[in-house]
Amino acid sequence: MARTEGSSAFLPPVTVALTGASGAQYGLRLIEALVGAGHEVWVMISKAAHLVIATETDDELPARPARLVEALSQRSGAAPGQIRCFAREDWMAPVASGSGAPSSMVICPCSTGTLSAVATGASNNLIERAADVALKERRQLILVPRETPFSAIHLEHMLSLTRMGAVILPAAPGFYHRPESIEDMVDFIVARILNQLGIAHRLVPRWGESAASD
Numbered sequence: 001m002a003r004t005e006g007s008s009a010f011l012p013p014v015t016v017a018l019t020g021a022s023g024a025q026y027g028l029r030l031i032e033a034l035v036g037a038g039h040e041v042w043v044m045i046s047k048a049a050h051l052v053i054a055t056e057t058d059d060e061l062p063a064r065p066a067r068l069v070e071a072l073s074q075r076s077g078a079a080p081g082q083i084r085c086f087a088r089e090d091w092m093a094p095v096a097s098g099s100g101a102p103s104s105m106v107i108c109p110c111s112t113g114t115l116s117a118v119a120t121g122a123s124n125n126l127i128e129r130a131a132d133v134a135l136k137e138r139r140q141l142i143l144v145p146r147e148t149p150f151s152a153i154h155l156e157h158m159l160s161l162t163r164m165g166a167v168i169l170p171a172a173p174g175f176y177h178r179p180e181s182i183e184d185m186v187d188f189i190v191a192r193i194l195n196q197l198g199i200a201h202r203l204v205p206r207w208g209e210s211a212a213s214d
């Protein structure tokens with residue numbers, strides 16, 4: 001993975017965008033896991049995602065980037081400077097340009113609205129623009145949609161994004177690892193995302209490994 005930032009104490013940045021689909025816990029846990037793995041994490045949270053976070057978790061995260069950095073750093077145990085947050089229309093943020101954006105971006109969870117905007121290149125906010133940059137620069141883009149059932153529109157957008165090189169990784173946890181808690185189910189998806197990013201983890205045993213050997 002190429003470095004896009006100068007001398008940082010952390011491993012290369014990964015962009016994580018949370019949008020307004022159900023499943024805020026997946027995105028929040030992903031941030032924790034990336035921080036734990038030593039990566040710098042660049043975060044964007046849509047307006048609808050803030051509402052979902054307040055609905056689905058005990059967290060109510062502030063909207064202003066500086067305060068959001070503090071809140072996310074506290075909940076994930078990040079070191080100073082390890083998390084950066086960008087506002088909805090911060091067009092000067094590094095993620096808005098191919099020359100500044102990290103080599104990987106994950107939209108987790110991904111609403112069908114953002115899925116549609118990314119598939120059609122809308123770029124109406126910084127999350128959509130950052131995803132557009134990832135596609136045009138042929139960087140790694142992972143989308144974690146959550147909706148059920150899917151309409152033909154959703155499926156067509158997922159197919160076109162897959163054909164453009166993005167990875168569609170639906171928030172559809174398996175059960176063969178015998179989850180005992182919601183956290184286990186969340187970790188199943190986060191582990192799949194980390195596998196895609198090539199980041200080592202011990203969240204869930206890999207296929208063929210027994211839980212006992214973990």
Ligand SMILES: Cc1cc2nc3c(=O)[nH]c(=O)nc-3n(C[C@H](O)[C@H](O)[C@H](O)COP(=O)(O)O)c2cc1C
Pocket residue numbers: 018019020021022023046047048049051052055110111112113114115146147
């Ligand atoms: C509590 C809550 C749950 C939602 N769940 C979903 C969902 O699972 N999938 C989805 O695509 N949209 C869901 N929505 C609707 C999106 O938040 C809405 O379409 C929004 O415009 C998406 O904006 P964004 O893509 O900028 O975050 C939900 C909204 C709320 C408030």
